[in-house]
Amino acid sequence: MASGNVIDPIHQFxxxxxxxxxxxxxxxxxFTNSAAFMFGIVALVFFFLTFATxxxxxxxxxxxxxxxxxxxxxxxxxxxxxxxxGMKFFPLVFSLFIFVLxxxxxxxxxxxxxxxxxxxxxxALALLVILTVIIYGFVRHGTHFLHLFVPSGVPAFLLPFMxxxxxxxxxxxxxxxxxxxxxxxxxxxxAMKVFAGFIVMMTASGVVGWFGxxxxxxxxxxxxxxEFLVAALQAYVFAVLTCIYLNDALHPGH
Amino acid sequence: xxxxxxxxxxxxxxxxxxxxxxxxxxEIAVPAAExxxxxxPPFDVHTFPSQLLWLVIAFAALYxxxxxxxxxRIATILEERHDRIADDIEEAGKLKAESEAAAEAYEKALAxxxxxxxxxxxxxxxxxxxxxxxxxxxxxxELNVKLAAAEVQIAATKTSAMANVxxxxxxxxxxxxxxxxxxxxxxxxxxxxxxxxxxx
Numbered sequence: 001m002a003s004g005n006v007i008d009p010i011h012q013f014x015x016x017x018x019x020x021x022x023x024x025x026x027x028x029x030x031f032t033n034s035a036a037f038m039f040g041i042v043a044l045v046f047f048f049l050t051f052a053t054x055x056x057x058x059x060x061x062x063x064x065x066x067x068x069x070x071x072x073x074x075x076x077x078x079x080x081x082x083x084x085x086g087m088k089f090f091p092l093v094f095s096l097f098i099f100v101l102x103x104x105x106x107x108x109x110x111x112x113x114x115x116x117x118x119x120x121x122x123x124a125l126a127l128l129v130i131l132t133v134i135i136y137g138f139v140r141h142g143t144h145f146l147h148l149f150v151p152s153g154v155p156a157f158l159l160p161f162m163x164x165x166x167x168x169x170x171x172x173x174x175x176x177x178x179x180x181x182x183x184x185x186x187x188x189x190x191a192m193k194v195f196a197g198f199i200v201m202m203t204a205s206g207v208v209g210w211f212g213x214x215x216x217x218x219x220x221x222x223x224x225x226x227e228f229l230v231a232a233l234q235a236y237v238f239a240v241l242t243c244i245y246l247n248d249a250l251h252p253g254h
Numbered sequence: 255x256x257x258x259x260x261x262x263x264x265x266x267x268x269x270x271x272x273x274x275x276x277x278x279x280x281e282i283a284v285p286a287a288e289x290x291x292x293x294x295p296p297f298d299v300h301t302f303p304s305q306l307l308w309l310v311i312a313f314a315a316l317y318x319x320x321x322x323x324x325x326x327r328i329a330t331i332l333e334e335r336h337d338r339i340a341d342d343i344e345e346a347g348k349l350k351a352e353s354e355a356a357a358e359a360y361e362k363a364l365a366x367x368x369x370x371x372x373x374x375x376x377x378x379x380x381x382x383x384x385x386x387x388x389x390x391x392x393x394x395x396e397l398n399v400k401l402a403a404a405e406v407q408i409a410a411t412k413t414s415a416m417a418n419v420x421x422x423x424x425x426x427x428x429x430x431x432x433x434x435x436x437x438x439x440x441x442x443x444x445x446x447x448x449x450x451x452x453x454x
Contacts, residue, residue: 013295015305027303034301035308042316049324056331058338064331071328091321099316118295120302124309186296 009193013117013186034121037113041102070098074239081243082250089246092132096125097239104185104231108224116234117185119178126178129242137249148252177241184234188227195219423448 017030049070052063060068074094078086100116107114115121137145149166150159198216202209295301428444431437 010294015295015298015301021304028300029307030304031308032301032304034305035312038308038312039315042312042319045316046319046324049320050327053324053327053331056327056334058335060331067328068332071325071332091317091325094325095313095317095320098320099313118301118305119297120305121309124306125313128313182296 009190009197012113012189012193015118033113034115034118037103037106037115041099041106041115044106045098045102070094074098077236077239078243081240082247085250086243086246089132089243093239093242093246096129096242097235100125100181100238101232101235104235105228107185107189108228108231114185114189116181117189119182122178122182123174125181125238126174129177129245130174133245133249136246137252140249141252145249145252148248173241173245177238181234181238184230188223188230192220192223192227195223420445420448420452423452 016033018033018036019031021029021031023029048063049067052067055061055064057064071094074097075087075090077097078090078093082089103115106112107117137148149163149170151162151166154162195216199213199220202213202216424441424444427448428439428441431439431444
C-alpha cells in the first residue's frame with residue numbers, strides 16, 4: 001500500500017482496468033477490479049445461500065441457520081416498515097441488503113476492494129430505490145401519489161411552504177441514502193489505513209518507535225472492530241430506509 | 255462532480271499531480287493520478303460508465319438469482335418447517351383428545367362396575383335377610399304350636415290337680431270334723447260344704 005515510506009490511504013480506492021473494452025460513443029468502458037469484486041460478491045452470496053440450504057433440512061445446521069436468519073431478518077424488516085403489502089419488494093430489499101452487506105464485509109479483507117466506497121455505486125443503488133418508489137407510486141396510485149407531498153391538516157397559507165419542504169425532503173432522500181453509505185465506508189477505510197500507516201512509520205524510526213507504535217496499534221484494532229459494526233449497520237440502515245421509502249409508494253398521503 | 259478535478263482537489267488539497275509526495279512535509283500523501291486526471295478515485299468520472307455498466311449487470315444478476323432461486327428455496331424450507339410444526343401440534347392435540355376420551359371411558363366403566371357390584375351386594379343381603387326371616391317365622395310357628403300343646407297339658411294337669419285338691423279337702427274336712435266332734439259326717443254334706451268353700 002505504501003511506496004517507500006510514504007503512506008497512501010487513497011490507493012485502496014483506485015480502480016484498475018483489467019480488460020479494456022474500447023470507447024463506444026466516446027465513453028470509456030473497461031472491466032475493472034471494481035466490476036470483478038461486484039461479480040465476486042454476487043457469486044459469493046448466491047453460492048453461500050444455495051450451498052447453505054443444500055440439505056433443506058427440517059432442523060437447520062449452522063450455515064442453513066445463517067441463510068434463514070438473513071431471510072427472516074430482512075423479511076421482518078420489510079413487514080415492520082412497509083407492512084405485508086411491502087413483501088412484493090422483498091427480493092429487491094433483500095438483494096440490496098445482501099449486496100451492500102457483502103460488499104462492506106468483503107471490503108474489510110486486507111487488500112480487497114470496497115465496492116461501496118465509490119459514490120457512483122451507492123448513488124446508483126439509491127437511485128434504483130427512489131425510481132422504484134416513484135414509478136411504483138404513480139403506477140399504483142396515479143396522481144394520488146402526489147398526496148405524499150401534501151400533508152393533511154395544514155393551514156392553507158402554510159401549504160405552499162409545506163409542499164416545497166416535502167418535495168425537497170423527498171429529493172434529498174437518494175442523496176442522503178447514497179452519501180451516508182459512501183462516506184461511512186470511505187472515511188472508515190481511510191482512518192484505518194492512516195493509523196496502520198503510523199505503525200509502519202514509527203517502527204521504522206527505531207526502538208523508541210516500537211513502543212510508540214503501540215498506541216496506533218490499539219487504535220487500529222479498535223477501528224477494525226468499529227468498521228465491522230459500521231459495515232453491518234450501514235447495510236441495515238440502507239435496507240430500513242429503502243423499506244420506509246417503499247412504504248411511501250405503497251401508502252402515500254400521511 | 256461537475257469536473258473531474260473539482261471536489262477531489264478540495265478533499266486532498268495537498269496532493270499535487272505529477273510531483274512526488276513528501277514535499278508537503280506531511281508523510282501522508284496522495285500519489286499523482288494515474289492516467290485519469292483525477293486524484294481521488296471515487297470522484298474520477300472516467301470510471302463511472304464502467305462501474306455503472308457492471309453494477310447494473312451484477313445487480314440484475316443478483317436480483318434474478320435471489321428472486322428466482324435463492325429466496326424461494328429458503329421460503330420453501332421455512333414454510334415446510336412451519337407446516338410440519340403445525341401438523342405436529344395438531345397431531346399432539348388429537349392424541350391428547352384421544353387419551354382424554356379413553357380416560358373418560360375408563361372412569362365410566364369403573365363407575366358402572368362399582369354400581370353393579372353395589373347392586374349385587376344389596377340383592378344378596380336382601381335375599382339372605384329374607385331367608386333368615388322365613389326361617390325365623392317357621393321356628394316361631396313351631397314353637398307356638400309346642401307352647402299351645404304345653405298350655406293344654408298344663409290346663410289338664412291343673413284341672414286334675416284341682417280335682418285331687420277337692421277330694422283331699424273332702425277327706426281332710428271329714429277327718430277334721432271327726433276329730434273335733436267324734437262323728438263322721440255324711441260324705442255328701444262334706445262335699446257340698448267343700449264345694450261352697452272353694453267357690454266362695
